Amino acid sequence: MKLDTLKKLYIEQLKDLYSAEKQLIKALPKMADFASNKKLKESFKKHLEETEGQVERLEKIFSDLEVSGNGKTCAAMKGLIKGGEELMEEDGDPAVLDAGLIAAAQRVEHYEMAAYGCIQEFAEILGEESAALCLKQTFAEEAKADEDLAELATSSVNPDASKAGSGEKSKRRSSDKSQFYKQGEPRPTDGSHQNFRV
Numbered sequence: 001m002k003l004d005t006l007k008k009l010y011i012e013q014l015k016d017l018y019s020a021e022k023q024l025i026k027a028l029p030k031m032a033d034f035a036s037n038k039k040l041k042e043s044f045k046k047h048l049e050e051t052e053g054q055v056e057r058l059e060k061i062f063s064d065l066e067v068s069g070n071g072k073t074c075a076a077m078k079g080l081i082k083g084g085e086e087l088m089e090e091d092g093d094p095a096v097l098d099a100g101l102i103a104a105a106q107r108v109e110h111y112e113m114a115a116y117g118c119i120q121e122f123a124e125i126l127g128e129e130s131a132a133l134c135l136k137q138t139f140a141e142e143a144k145a146d147e148d149l150a151e152l153a154t155s156s157v158n159p160d161a162s163k164a165g166s167g168e169k170s171k172r173r174s175s176d177k178s179q180f181y182k183q184g185e186p187r188p189t190d191g192s193h194q195n196f197r198v
């Protein structure tokens, strides 16, 4: 499609998100199965249900626009999911793997938040008011999912992961986030980076 109007770009980006959400619907059950922490499993299952609703919202937007949502593959989501799949092929301590799974899932949520934020702006400027409301609703769900993952990481998964392995080193906390770490040295475990807000 020749992108010579904002509306065409809006539709292209909606299609990209539609593909992203459908890829996520396939990935989330695998993440729920792989997770060891019960709350993390529940969190992925809950977000799967939300994602199914988000797909329906996008389908309603396509139907109102009288265009098909198909025909595009979101390369970014494909890569993000691949990152999570690579983690799930690893052996390791369950809590450490859960911490990795949350890190992968938060990358997905941040991508979606950025995408929905941009597209909602397009919808508003194009006068697509009901679509803008739907997109805003989805953005809020992604932000909440991200917040819940961060809370789970900082309250239990990361502290559990820090106990894995041997000795005091794995429990070490750092107060200086700007320092460089040598390969193999433990990273800070306070999870404060996961409270990043867009």
Ligand SMILES: [Fe+2]
Binding pocket: 021, 024, 051, 054, 112, 142
């Ligand atoms: Fe989503």
